[in-house]
Amino acid sequence: MIKVVTNNDLSEAKNAAAAVIDFNATWCGPCKMLGPVLEKISDEMAGQAAFYGVDVDENSDLAEEFSVMSIPTIVILKNGEVVAQRLGFAPEPILTEWLKSNL
Amino acid sequence: MACAEHRKGSDMERYDIAIIGTGPAGLEAAITAKIRGKKILLVGNADLSTKVAKAHAIDNYLGLPHIAGADLAAAYQKHLDSMDIQITQDRITAVYAMGDYYALQGAGTPESGMTAYEASAVILATGVVAGKTLPGEERFLGRGVSYCATCDAALYRGKTAVVIGYGSREEAEAEFLSEVADKVYYVPVYKEEVKLNDRIEIIRKKPVEIREEKLEQGRKMSVLFEGEEAPSLLVDGVFVLREAVSPGQLVPGLETSGSHVVTDRSMACSLPGCLACGDITGTPYQYIKSAGEGNVAALSAAAYLDMKRRGEA
Structure with a gap:
């Protein structure tokens, strides 16, 4: 499951041991395609990391804070620290491997 | 809207094979896939390949000695017509591997806006992209x-x-x-x-x-x-x-080598159900080689679909 972040409030993700944050927007084609892929992965990896979705239109402060210049961008946080970041759509096996190698 | 005709209610029509490109590779792939009874989407230019049409003369195309490019293009069109193969005129800007299928995004027309298609397998026959990237472009991608x-x-x-x-x-x-x-x-x-x-x-x-x-x-x-x-x-x-995008940009996650796509002898790419043929797979850039690869790619796509149907892929 991917939790939708509102009001620029990412405190829960920052306090989690491991969190995956998907920066996206409703008007971005690759973001829309990435959504269901990440949703599936979040179910398969439940317990290993908490997944969050950040609409950059509604949470522009967070986009600024993480220096997100392009979307979709996925950021991995461990105890609030950024450990990895990647840009763009990726097929499920590639994304799963990347997440596992960084978690 | 152009994409409306590809939709059935809210669910989009799912093609067996989407073929991107209307040069010799894409056209041969379409013909072979059609013979194999597959439901195909052939996307590209209604004028086929401008590169073929402009070729002065081709001397090594089997059975058609010293044929002018324009005549070869006309022969291609006749072949397509005889098999009732239509070209969907659009420019595919991205292909997403969704797991069970591929989602294609097209530029559409200014009137229609962006278009969308779905297919179980995809054949890339888009030719080779000439343009080089600017120094700094790839280095700062996503960071400015x-x-x-x-x-x-x-x-x-x-x-x-x-x-x-x-x-x-x-x-x-x-x-x-x-x-x-x-x-x-x-x-x-x-x-x-x-x-x-x-x-x-x-x-x-x-x-x-x-x-x-x-x-x-x-x-x-x-x-x-x-x-x-x-x-x-x-x-x-x-x-x-840019008008033309590199293969890795067109299909995120695809294994590439420079401006080419990495394939095996069956024309299979690194993503299951994705095949490539023609100039996009590398040199030599020859029409007969492209057509031959198109034939192989379509047969491999058909084999993939059969395996998928049996639950093996």
């Missing part, structure tokens, strides 16, 4: 360089950006960006007249490099133009928009 203005416009509220456009259709993206950004510059890398709203500043210079500038007020991007010793344009972001 973007390929998608409509995606990233939201991040440029109150910021400045430059759009380097390689074709007049990119002007719409600059317009879109200017609705959000503080200031937009437009650098046309083509000769045609540019029509933009007057809030966009047009720069008629040739871009040669994209740089990162670490200034006291923060990090900026800059574009160096031909004849300049130091960049004169400072912005928050640089959008590079």
